[in-house]
Amino acid sequence: MAPPLDQRLPSPALTVDAVVFGVDDGELKILLIQRGMVPFAGSWALPGGFVKLGEDLEKAVRRELESEAGVRPSRLEQVAAYGRPDRDPRQHVVSIAFAALVRLDQHSPHAGTNTRLAAWFAVDRLPELAFDHALIVRDALARLRSELSHTPVGIDLLPPKFPLRDLQHLHEQISGRSLDKRNFRRSVLDSGLLQELDEREPAARHRSARLYSFNQDACSALET
Amino acid sequence: MAPPLDQRLPSPALTVDAVVFGVDDGELKILLIQRGMVPFAGSWALPGGFVKLGEDLEKAVRRELESEAGVRPSRLEQVAAYGRPDRDPRQHVVSIAFAALVRLDQHSPHAGTNTRLAAWFAVDRLPELAFDHALIVRDALARLRSELSHTPVGIDLLPPKFPLRDLQHLHEQISGRSLDKRNFRRSVLDSGLLQELDEREPAARHRSARLYSFNQDACSALET
DNA sequence: CCAAAAGTGTTTCACTTACACCCATGA
DNA sequence: TCATGGGTGTAAGTGAAACACTTTTGG
Incomplete structure (x- = not known):
């Protein structure tokens, strides 16, 4: 089924990304981070980052959200994994995307608390996004829509x-x-x-x- | 957002697993592989294996299915990613699970063609499964059920x-x-x-x- | 002629959709 | 008193669920 772990081939890197939904001013918005370095320096992207060895996926998302934007979502749900080898121009990076719901009233007024520049964008007026993040947002929105009928997302x-x-x-x-x-x-x-x-x-x-x-x-x- | 790739920490290993559904003798069955080595030597598990660097996730699944059981599914769909650090006793391995549908009439009568011992089990009479594969099967079944109303799974x-x-x-x-x-x-x-x-x-x-x-x-x- | 499975319509109920007016309040 | 949004009920239509008997065929 698999080679022994100590002699296996190099494998893709693993990241998590989050589509954080919030309601601001009556509009559905998502949280974006402005990238500071190549590739896509200066463009907007989903918050996220590498998963540490031994770290649970959900914990990794929470850690990144906390440090990148000071956000603590109440609920996190997986959207999908994105693994096209060319989705990151540097090397093969597989990313597992999560959808998160937050109440903006609980968080620092608007932008990021911590390191990077973070901002909320209305879902129908998003800027160009880095990597395949536009696709991820589409999928997360579709998932949110389908949950609308089954679960009380408003909560x-x-x-x-x-x-x-x-x-x-x-x-x-x-x-x-x-x-x-x-x-x-x-x-x-x-x-x-x-x-x-x-x-x-x-x-x-x-x-x-x-x-x-x-x-x-x-x-x-x-x-x- | 992320450290430069060449100085990042060790990250979890990445595998794919497949829940292959087929209809045999009027019953819905899934394909299992008998593991040859520790951990869980001798017990049954989902077919799957490590993702190679630069390899698309779906390609990795197809490669493993072909080599482990001689199976070429017509359709593959992602189920979810499983990342609990303790799901593999050896080390942290994140697995992305796929659901696959195959027509048994197109495949060699029953068991594996290639290397390992493979067999079909009725979904309501599965043996004990290795790792968290029982959970993965449950999720894949739930997904198949929800697709039943939208898509012609029979095809x-x-x-x-x-x-x-x-x-x-x-x-x-x-x-x-x-x-x-x-x-x-x-x-x-x-x-x-x-x-x-x-x-x-x-x-x-x-x-x-x-x-x-x-x-x-x-x-x-x-x-x- | 009997056993075994194929084939065929109608009624009921629940749920979804469409639709328009009066009410309370503060300026 | 007027502008603004809050609050309310009913009728028609659509889709899902329940339900039983006749037909065909081979043995």
């Missing part, structure tokens, strides 16, 4: 209390189509995942919206 | 001409539940993916069934 993207309008906008952003207000409310309320709160939004010059929160118990019961 | 598992009964049995095997004959026929015929042939099964001591084939054009039109 990891919205603040703890939110009006239904924001949840609807989030779903519209992710699915890329506009939804009927009444149908959306019915389906999401009937699902039993939301908790109606006795609070309302700060008053504007119109009727203020009721706030909701996710019902943690009902949501975690879904996972099984 | 890669059944012979070119088959009675509807066989297709229904296949769907029942994969989904793990029994299906209503009339509803199944209606839905699969309405889908337009099948071509009704002017042939029937060899006669038994009962009415012989009409044969069908997949409409290649309609199927490939789906992929978009």
Whole structure:
């Protein structure tokens, strides 16, 4: 099945990359890092880096996200592995991509805390990306879309209390189509995942919206 | 983002593993290889092996499948990457798992052609598996199940001409539940993916069934 | 003529979609 | 009082699920 480990051939390098989704200003955005060195110096790329020997993949992603952008996502899910030999011009690098959801309200206002220049970009207005990262983003978005119907993605993207309008906008952003207000409310309320709160939004010059929160118990019961 | 390649730390080894599905004797089976060496010498495992530098992941899987079991699958799809540091007792090995579909009628009757002992096992009667391969099989099965609704999996598992009964049995095997004959026929015929042939099964001591084939054009039109 | 599997329609139910107006609030 | 967004119900349509008998064939 495999040669003994101590006499095996050189193998590709292994990295992880993360597509970090967040909602900012009502828009779905992803976190990008500006590269400091060749190849693709100066262009934008997904946060990520090499996996250390003995390190779990998910831990590697969290370590890189923390150090590159000061971000601690609540949930991480694998998207796919990318292994085309020419995807990195230097040498063969296989990357395992993760999708992460973060609540921007929990993180330092906007950009990176630590070493590199980090910024949030609306998913429909991304700059040119290094390597095959545009492909990875496409796949991660597709995955997020398909999860939209099965799992309460809002729980990891919205603040703890939110009006239904924001949840609807989030779903519209992710699915890329506009939804009927009444149908959306019915389906999401009937699902039993939301908790109606006795609070309302700060008053504007119109009727203020009721706030909701996710019902943690009902949501975690879904996972099984 | 990453240290220069020539001064980076030692990184985990990289392998690919394949869950090869086939239909044999009306049952859904997967291909296993008996390991010849430690660890897990003598126990059954998924076919797979190390990825060579510069080699595409899918090519690596095909190479291993060809050499370990003489199998050439028509379609390969990624399942996930498995990276727990303790999944291989020797050292940290990250494996990218693929699911493959093969038509057993196209391959040498049963076991491996080449080097190792290979055999087909019904998915519901698998032996103990090495490493975390039982987990990988579970995930691959889950993926196959979810594809059942979207894609014509039969095209890669059944012979070119088959009675509807066989297709229904296949769907029942994969989904793990029994299906209503009339509803199944209606839905699969309405889908337009099948071509009704002017042939029937060899006669038994009962009415012989009409044969069908997949409409290649309609199927490939789906992929978009 | 009997055993064995092939083949065939209709009804019911749940779910999704489309659709328009009144209400509360602050400026 | 007006502009702005919050909040509400019903009807039609579409797709899934349940359900039983007749037909063909070879032995």
